[in-house]
Amino acid sequence: MPSLSHTATIRMAKTRKRRSALAILVALALVVLLVSPAQASMNKLRIFERDGQTIIVSQDVGNQAFPYQWVENDPRRHPADGLTLHYRIDLTELPPGISAAETEAAVEAAVATFNREACNHNMQLVRMPSDPGANLGWVQGQIFGTGSPAAPTADITFAGWVEDEFWLAVDPNAFAIALPVLFHADGSSWIWGYDAFDPDQPATDINNDGKRDLFATEIYFRRNANYVLDDDDLGNTLFYIDLESIVLHELGHALGMDHFGRTSVILDENGDLVDVIINENSGNVMNTNNYFVRRELRGSDRASFCQLYANWGQG
Ligand SMILES: [Zn+2]
Numbered sequence: 001m002p003s004l005s006h007t008a009t010i011r012m013a014k015t016r017k018r019r020s021a022l023a024i025l026v027a028l029a030l031v032v033l034l035v036s037p038a039q040a041s042m043n044k045l046r047i048f049e050r051d052g053q054t055i056i057v058s059q060d061v062g063n064q065a066f067p068y069q070w071v072e073n074d075p076r077r078h079p080a081d082g083l084t085l086h087y088r089i090d091l092t093e094l095p096p097g098i099s100a101a102e103t104e105a106a107v108e109a110a111v112a113t114f115n116r117e118a119c120n121h122n123m124q125l126v127r128m129p130s131d132p133g134a135n136l137g138w139v140q141g142q143i144f145g146t147g148s149p150a151a152p153t154a155d156i157t158f159a160g161w162v163e164d165e166f167w168l169a170v171d172p173n174a175f176a177i178a179l180p181v182l183f184h185a186d187g188s189s190w191i192w193g194y195d196a197f198d199p200d201q202p203a204t205d206i207n208n209d210g211k212r213d214l215f216a217t218e219i220y221f222r223r224n225a226n227y228v229l230d231d232d233d234l235g236n237t238l239f240y241i242d243l244e245s246i247v248l249h250e251l252g253h254a255l256g257m258d259h260f261g262r263t264s265v266i267l268d269e270n271g272d273l274v275d276v277i278i279n280e281n282s283g284n285v286m287n288t289n290n291y292f293v294r295r296e297l298r299g300s301d302r303a304s305f306c307q308l309y310a311n312w313g314q315g
Pocket residue numbers: 030249253259287288
């Protein structure tokens with residue numbers, strides 16, 4: 001991963017405002033997370049010093065999408081309802097201080113936002129029943145043995161709010177991640193995580209759309225954070241994360257959407273936050289920075305989503 005995160009982490013570890021710094025860092029880490037090598041030129045990250053301040057500018061342009069995508073009516077998934085994407089929710093690893101019912105409500109609100117989008121005629125996200133005691137998460141199982149030993153049963157799994165040990169292995173600075181799992185050409189195994197971006201990995205593209213085929217996506221969130229449900233509590237500060245907003249952002253990734261938008265973060269010589277400047281055109285759900293309330297799709301979100309799904313199910 002780019003050196004930004006690690007350099008900044010060292011700087012900020014020395015400061016008293018470490019918590020706010022961490023919020024910035026994890027947000028910034030989303031800039032660099034899951035960026036396709038093929039699209040690297042579209043995702044620009046610049047860091048420079050000016051008058052003793054460090055300025056970090058991230059800019060993602062265009063209606064970006066990942067180099068992998070769901071195949072409609074994929075015979076390898078569930079062809080009987082092949083235009084549907086199934087999702088499950090892990091109810092064993094909840095955000096701290098938030099109930100299962102509240103977590104489900106936040107996820108379902110985010111799901112509804114994509115399901116009702118005007119350009120979306122044929123793709124629906126449909127929930128699969130959750131076993132309340134099932135710790136979902138195949139990748140988590142691969143890494144730690146916790147999570148699930150079984151391959152994902154849903155297309156999209158909200159696999160839980162998990163401990164820092166998981167993040168040390170996956171990305172030390174990330175807040176949340178949508179990890180892709182692709183079909184391997186051998187027909188019996190999968191390519192997952194960052195390998196999904198490696199063009200040398202033999203993933204399939206059965207519909208010849210130029211994108212490798214998704215078998216599943218697992219979404220994980222960092223447990224060690226302050227999630228809130230009511231945007232009145234959030235107050236657009238950097239200290240809290242609106243649960244529905246971050247779920248909506250990660251669900252966008254699970255649907256194949258990448259980041260866009262421009263943000264500048266300014267740090268003083270101690271690594272303390274001075275300012276965050278978000279371009280007025282960058283207030284999208286899929287902006288890299290997700291610490292504001294973003295519960296509705298905006299212009300670039302719609303363009304990106306519709307590019308992927310407006311013709312879904314029409315051959
Ligand atoms: Zn993101």
